[in-house]
Amino acid sequence: MNAESKTVLITGGDGYLGSSLAASYLESTDASLILWLRAGGAEEFENKKSALQRRFAGHASRLSYAAGDLLDDEPFRALDPRGIGGIIHAAAVTRFNVDETTARAVNLEGACKLFRFATGCPSLEAFGLLSTVYASGLAPGAIAEAPLDDGHGFSNFYEWSKWASEAALLKHFGDLPWRIFRVATIIADDERGTVRQQNAFHNTLKLLYYGLLSVMPGLPETPLYLLSGEFVSRAIFALMRRPSNRVIYHVCHKREEALPLRDLVDIAFEVFSQSEDFRLRRILKPLYADLGSFELLADGVEKFSGAVVSQAVASVAPFARQLFIDKDLKNTNLTAALGRYPDPELRRLAAETCRRLVESRWKPHGHDAR
Amino acid sequence: MRTSEILVDHFSVALGESTFTVDDAARAGKTVSSPATLKESGFRLHHVCGAGTTSYDLAYRAVNEIRGALGDIGAVVYATCIPANGNVGEEKKFRDTGDVKHLMNFPASRLQSAFAMERAVVIGLNQQACTGMLGSLRLARMMLTEEPEVGRVLCLTADRFPEGALYEQSYNLVSDGAAACVVSRGPGGFRLLACHGITNGALAVASDDEVVGSYFSYTYRVVQETLAKASLAIGEIDWIVPQNTNIKAWQILARLLKFDFARVAMPTLGDVGHMISGDNIANLKRLMEEKKIRPGERVLLVTAGYGLNWQCAILESAAENG
Structure with a gap:
């Protein structure tokens, strides 16, 4: 898209990917941006806006902000549709343990509200x-870069809601100049392993480090598709600016470049072992449990453990089933469009991420102020 | 019977004289978890010593039950989970007099005298927590191997919780109790095929969460290493007899070990509770009384405890038991 002379609307503009994409547009184009932020009231909006204004201090003239909530009937009513040349829908609830009602209301129905706005x-x-x-x-x-069906079910309502929003876009708003970016698991901001926003991946590593998770659901050979946020942001930015519409992209590595679960655990323990604190505690690598065993654990753990272990298991449970699924994600569209391909050194990325997590003891790094 | 065989036999158990339900314990403020949670874990009753009953009294009762089978005991390994139970002297007398002999009034010596085990050397074992009984089997086996003249070893464990203690530890409902058995060159009983233990001292003051966090991986490891010592595969084990703990934990462990959960036996979980270091013996004794174990069957005993310690032993029912 040649959006340099038009305005780009980014929902979830203060979120991890939303704000990273905003940074890319601000640094590499002359486009004006509308950052749409979820805010329950004026104070929350002002707080979020102030943080972004500080982060993007050199680009104030090209930025405007809007607030709303995807649960509202018309969350984009305040926006002027004229002049909007590009929209990136990054707003979503991304927790794996999101409940069905919230996932439906925010990720599916909220997305549909934006699709409707886009038609105007x-x-x-x-x-x-x-x-x-x-x-x-x-x-x-x-898994091809093509429309998906729901025949195999989902591990959690987050997955389902993202599938449903894709399906709704394709079925009811197919005339939009859409492109879908299916992103793999972001484990670090960049190849140095900096972690600004933590998710279930980092939480699982934390549990392993502190010896609170001795049973890991999954098959050791299950491939994990991991990425840096920097690559994802760059890829989506580049793909948004391409002329071709109605294309689905898998923003991930190929299966042969993915990291088997066993290798990730081995890398993590190798890095953890460089910490004397960890080494002294002689924490054993987790046992790989079949799904039934892990579900027994998840079901009963609060009966024979404290809050920390219960929460630990509960945090892993919503994506446990994925760790048994051998997916062969195809990325033909991605590689054809980008021409060059990201450094597939996932082992190094995983090791650096683990190292930074141990150094920080899982305290997130602050915003990058670039 | 091979001459080099070491056998375990003559099992006995003594419990605190007052019996309470889970609800009683909760009402008395002796538990942390809710009664419903403890019941769901499999606990129903527990046993508590009266104010005047000592852990030595429990030990005496347990040994007295098998006094006719003691024979010529060459060593006594007396294990206590709580180190303070390794002294029957009055701490007040020490405070009054400053004489440390009041801190060294050893129950093992008293027991040796009470049962006229004149040839027996006594060993106190008090830093292996709930795994002490299995630790005593290991020591007995070593002694009988290295010093055959010892002949017969009385292994026992005895603990009562001090006044004011909670009777729930690591989500288990605890009972005061003692257990004993004799390790010898037979005949009869169970061949002691292998003993093994792991200590992770860095987790000595582990939180309950860390205890649970390490429970599965270390229990799995101690079982695998013990099997390796005995040159056996898990498929060659007929029974696993663990300590009395949450039944769901063992449903999970059985799956991890690829062992039929129906052959994981904790028959005293409900009516005995977690008798500290004596659970394996109480469960094994119950299985024998119910004639569940057939000659030639192999039984794996396994226990985890503070320290942190994990211990395991593999027994094989001798043909003479048939």
Whole structure:
């Protein structure tokens, strides 16, 4: 999309990917941006806006802000659709343990509200929907960059809601100049392993480090598709600016470059062992449990453990089933479009991420002020 | 019977004389978890010593039950989970007099005298927590191997919780109690095929969460290493007899070990509770009384305890038991 002379609307503009994409546009184009922020009231909006104004201090003239809530009937009513040339929908609830009602209301119905708004944007050239490779649910084997069905079910309502929002876009708003970005698991901001926003991946490593998770659901050979946020942001930015619409991209590595679960655990323990604190405690690598064993644990753990272990297991449980699924994610569209491909050194990325997590003892790094 | 065989036999158990339900214990403020949670874990009753009953009294009762089978005991290994139970002297007398002999009034010596085990050397074992009984089997086996003249070893464990103690530890409902058995060159009983233990001292003051966090991986490891010592595979074990703990934990462990949960036996979980270091003996004794174990069957005993310690022993029912 040649959006340099038009305005780009980014929902979830203060979120991890939303704000990273905003930074890319501000640094590499002349486009004006509208950062749409979820805010329950004026104070929350002002706080979020102030943080972004500080972060993007050199670009104030190109930035405007809007507030709303995807639960509202018309969350984008205040926006002028004229002049909007691009939309990136990054707002979503991304917790794996999100409940069905919230997932439906925010991730599906909220997305549909934006799709409807987009149909009224006369100059719209590109609409990017941020999704996840796990919108493919529990489907094993080859996963093409193509529309998905829900035949294999899902591990959690987050996955389902992202699949449902894709399906709604394709079925009811297919005329939009859409492109869908199915993103793999972001484990670090960059190749140095800096972690600004933590998710279930980091929480699981934390549990392993502190010896609170001695049973790991999954098969040791299950491939894990891991990425840096920097790569994801760059890829989506580049793909949004391409002229081709109605394309689905898997923003991930190929299966042969993915990291088996066993290798990730081995790397983590190798890095952890460089810490004397960890080494002295002689924490054993976790046992790989079948799904039934892990579900027994998740079901009964509060009966024979304290709050910390219960919460630990509960945090892993919503994506446990994925760790048994061998997905062969295809990324033909991605590689064809980008021409160059990200450094596939996932082992190094995983090791650096573990190292930084241990150094910080899982305290998130502050915002990068670039 | 091979001459080099070491056998375990003559099992006995003594419990605190007052019996309470889970609800009683909760009402008395002796538990942390809710009664419903403890019941769901499999606990129903527990046993508590009266104010005047000491852990030595429990030990005496347990040994007295098998006094006719003691024979010529060459060593006594007396294990206590709580180190303070390794002294029957009055601490007040020490405070009054400053004489440390009041801190060294050893129950093992008293027991040796009470049962006229004149040839027996006594060993106190008090830093292996709930795994002490299995630790005593290991020591007995070593002694009988290295010093055959010892002949017969009385292994026992005896503990009562001090006044004011909670009777729940690591989510288990605790009972005061003692257990004993004799390790010898037979005949009869169970061949002691292997003993093994792991200590992770860095977790000596582990939180309950860390105890649970390490429970599965270390229990799995101690079982695997013990099997390796005995040159056995898990498929060659007929029974696993663990300590009395949450039944769901063992449903999970059985799956991890690829062992039939129906053959994991904690028959005294409900009516005995977690008798500290004596659970394995109480469960094994119950299985024998119910004639569940057939000659030639192999039984794996395993226990985890503070320290942190994990211990395991593999027994094989001798043909003479048939």
